[in-house]
Amino acid sequence: MLLDDTxxxxxxxxxxxxxxxxxxxxxxxxxxxxLGKLEELARRIAVIQGKVPPRLGRxxxxxxxxxxxxxxxxxxxxxxxxxxQMTYNFLHGGAAINVLARHHGVDTEVVDVGVDHDFAAxxxxxxxxxxxxxxxxxxxxxxxxxxxxRAVELGVQLAAAEATAQNLFLLGAGDMxxxxxxxxxxxxxxxxxxxxxxxxxxxxxxxxxxxxRKIAAIEKGLDLxxxxxxxxxxxxxxxxxxxxxxxxxxxxAAAALRIPMVLDGFISGAAALLAQRFxxxxxxxxxxxxxxxxxGHGLMLEExxxxxxxxxxxxxGEGTGACILMGLIEAAVRIMGEMATFESAGVKEKIP
Numbered sequence: 646m647l648l649d650d651t652x653x654x655x656x657x658x659x660x661x662x663x664x665x666x667x668x669x670x671x672x673x674x675x676x677x678x679x680l681g682k683l684e685e686l687a688r689r690i691a692v693i694q695g696k697v698p699p700r701l702g703r704x705x706x707x708x709x710x711x712x713x714x715x716x717x718x719x720x721x722x723x724x725x726x727x728x729x730q731m732t733y734n735f736l737h738g739g740a741a742i743n744v745l746a747r748h749h750g751v752d753t754e755v756v757d758v759g760v761d762h763d764f765a766a767x768x769x770x771x772x773x774x775x776x777x778x779x780x781x782x783x784x785x786x787x788x789x790x791x792x793x794x795r796a797v798e799l800g801v802q803l804a805a806a807e808a809t810a811q812n813l814f815l816l817g818a819g820d821m822x823x824x825x826x827x828x829x830x831x832x833x834x835x836x837x838x839x840x841x842x843x844x845x846x847x848x849x850x851x852x853x854x855x856x857x858r859k860i861a862a863i864e865k866g867l868d869l870x871x872x873x874x875x876x877x878x879x880x881x882x883x884x885x886x887x888x889x890x891x892x893x894x895x896x897x898a899a900a901a902l903r904i905p906m907v908l909d910g911f912i913s914g915a916a917a918l919l920a921q922r923f924x925x926x927x928x929x930x931x932x933x934x935x936x937x938x939x940x941g942h943g944l945m946l947e948e949x950x951x952x953x954x955x956x957x958x959x960x961x962g963e964g965t966g967a968c969i970l971m972g973l974i975e976a977a978v979r980i981m982g983e984m985a986t987f988e989s990a991g992v993k994e995k996i997p
Contacts, residue, residue: 647798648894648923654901655924658692666691669698672986676995682954686932686977693905693930698982702814704751704971705807706964707800707895708735708742709888711759712778713824714787715866720827720859722849725778728823729762735821735963736769742819742963749972751817753964756803758796759822759887773799775887782831782866782884793882793890800894808902815971816899817907818892818916819964823849826939829915831863831884833941835872836918837948844941846911846960877922885919892916893923900927907974909967910937910960914945921949934970935959 666688671677678684690699710732716725734740735755738747746753756771757764761778764770775795779787788796800818807813822828826848834841841863847856863884870883881890893916899906900920908917908931920927933951936942938960946953954973959966987994 647801648794651801651897651901652924655897655926657926658929659695660692662695662697663688663692665697669981672988673980673984674987674990674992680980683973683977683980686954686974687981689932690905690974690978691981693903699978700814701975701978702812704749704815704975705811705813706742706746706751706753706817706819706968706971707803708753708755708819708821708964709758709891710755710821711887712761713822713828713886714779714781715783715827715862716824717781718783718858718862720851720855720862721823722851722855723823725761725823728821729760731821732757732760732764732770736767740963741961741965742968745965745968749968751968751971756891758799758891775799779886782828782870783862784869786870786883787828787885788882788887790878790882793878793885796887796890797878797881797894797897800891801898804895804898805902808898808904813904815907815974816895816904817909817964817967817971818895818913819909819967820888820892820912820962822886822888825886825888825912827859827863828884828886828889829912830941831866832880832889832915832918833945834863834867835880835884836874836922837944838874839941839944841867844944846940848939877919881919888912889916889919893919896920896927897923900924900930904930905932905974906930907932907934907967907970908951909934909964910962911939911942911945912962913967914942914949917949918945932970932974935966937966
């Protein structure tokens with residue numbers, strides 16, 4: 646099985662090159678450590694690649710779109726039709742992720758993994774519909790175990806194919822799915838035991854009444870299906886989303902292929918939690934782009950042992966935070982590779 650084979654390929658990083666990476670950073674024409682987190686980013690990339698300085702290449706972000714049956718519980722500020730409408734917006738280049746991707750030189754691939762809409766042939770759209778959205782997990786499992794597996798393995802296949810065909814430098818995954826913060830919060834609760842009332846946020850900007858319905862729906866779904874926290878595929882199938890499954894697969898593939906994986910916010914955090922439950926060493930290739938304003942994201946990052954690089958009070962999704970960090974990571978790697986050393990520039994080093 647593809648999932649099992651991918652998990653078997655994930656190994657702890659060989660950190661023997663870390664000293665060489667630090668020596669390279671310390672040799673550059675600047676006070677030691679003066680570029681702060683940029684130096685940390687460059688050092689981590691060097692360790693993942695096993696190369697000093699690291700090589701540059703293509704920055705790729707998948708944007709997975711899927712619908713969620715939980716919207717039947719009136720948990721969102723927007724109707725479910727917005728999932729398909731925003732997918733068209735991605736394809737026409739008008740969304741926030743399109744603007745940021747153009748600015749930072751990030752390639753985007755829009756993937757329909759479960760939108761409840763029949764798209765005509767669209768340039769730039771990759772159609773791999775597992776099903777037309779999930780079922781309402783407040784009334785039963787979101788999908789079958791086989792469908793959850795298909796979603797995860799789709800993400801693995803897409804990432805692996807791009808890695809084989811392209812000189813990939815960074816991978817990221819974004820999302821579009823009305824209702825998906827409900828699924829992400831349910832996954833967080835199922836895996837950590839957190840109470841929905843403590844971690845469920847306002848998603849698209851819901852009012853107090855809608856927030857109450859959202860918390861109640863998640864509580865009902867968890868009580869009804871009782872997802873097994875020791876079985877991430879069971880959690881995904883019972884309360885997850887198709888796009889979250891595909892994102893989980895991309896993360897697992899990145900870890901198996903030793904490609905730095907840049908997380909976005911709350912939705913990709915849920916996918917990373919699932920991936921980490923499949924294999925703990927996944928966290929070695931993860932980069933948390935930002936601290937989402939969505940309640941519960943901080944707990945996700947704690948569980949992942951990650952510290953967000955940015956805190957911009959963002960909560961859009963789409964991969965927007967990941968895209969911004971991709972630009973910073975490239976800048977960090979360019980510094981390690983292109984900045985002059987004290988010796989090459991003829992600059993005196995720090996007085997002993």
